[in-house]
Amino acid sequence: KAGVTQTPRYLIKTRGQQVTLSCSPISGHRSVSWYQQTPGQGLQFLFEYFSETQRNKGNFPGRFSGRQFSNSRSEMNVSTLELGDSALYLCASSLGRTGVGNSPLHFGNGTRLTVT
Amino acid sequence: AQSVTQLDSHVSVSEGTPVLLRCNYSSSYSPSLFWYVQHPNKGLQLLLKYTSAATLVKGINGFEAEFKKSETSFHLTKPSAHMSDAAEYFCVVGREGNNYQLIWGAGTKLIIKP
Numbered sequence: 001k002a003g004v005t006q007t008p009r010y011l012i013k014t015r016g017q018q019v020t021l022s023c024s025p026i027s028g029h030r031s032v033s034w035y036q037q038t039p040g041q042g043l044q045f046l047f048e049y050f051s052e053t054q055r056n057k058g059n060f061p062g063r064f065s066g067r068q069f070s071n072s073r074s075e076m077n078v079s080t081l082e083l084g085d086s087a088l089y090l091c092a093s094s095l096g097r098t099g100v101g102n103s104p105l106h107f108g109n110g111t112r113l114t115v116t
Numbered sequence: 117a118q119s120v121t122q123l124d125s126h127v128s129v130s131e132g133t134p135v136l137l138r139c140n141y142s143s144s145y146s147p148s149l150f151w152y153v154q155h156p157n158k159g160l161q162l163l164l165k166y167t168s169a170a171t172l173v174k175g176i177n178g179f180e181a182e183f184k185k186s187e188t189s190f191h192l193t194k195p196s197a198h199m200s201d202a203a204e205y206f207c208v209v210g211r212e213g214n215n216y217q218l219i220w221g222a223g224t225k226l227i228i229k230p
Contacts, residue, residue: 044220098217105218107160109157
């Protein structure tokens with residue numbers, strides 16, 4: 001079974017631009033969560049999608065948004081990029097919603113975004 | 117409110133010696149607890165999880181963790197370290213409530229000396 005696939009692996013953008021990251025979950029998984037990982041703040045939860053609906057959201061500004069398609073694939077968008085958005089963005093999928101039946105999270109290898 | 121503290125940012129051990137990575141949590145309810153591992157330039161992988169079934173939890177790659185309610189701890193151990201164990205380890209607690217979330221510790225970098 002293929003794992004969680006994130007594309008692209010690396011991205012370099014300029015301040016003010018916008019970016020879209022993609023995540024394909026493990027086949028059959030309906031929940032997709034997004035995390036931001038930085039050396040200073042550690043791992044921070046962005047949002048969770050389940051059945052094409054955002055079910056949970058972390059404390060990030062509205063510049064960070066996402067969506068999930070009917071095939072469970074998910075995209076994350078960041079608009080008006082700032083230098084502080086440079087981070088590793090991780091996507092995780094699970095069979096059920098996070099916390100329901102304690103479905104474990106399966107992570108992709110991440111997209112490393114650098115904002116210059 | 118739930119929180120998790122990993123007591124060491126770095127732990128260095130020699131190959132073949134025991135590993136101890138410490139984690140304390142705070143939770144109003146009986147918590148769900150997890151350990152994840154992240155190898156360089158990789159995503160995170162679940163090592164083990166505690167969900168109130170047994171206090172000693174066995175995970176992958178020879179790791180195990182013991183849930184101690186009286187000490188609010190969930191320390192990760194391994195009897196004998198291998199070079200391949202060098203990675204960053206995260207202790208995680210599930211936050212109960214309407215919006216269930218995973219609260220992540222800051223991570224402990226495990227260094228294995230040959």
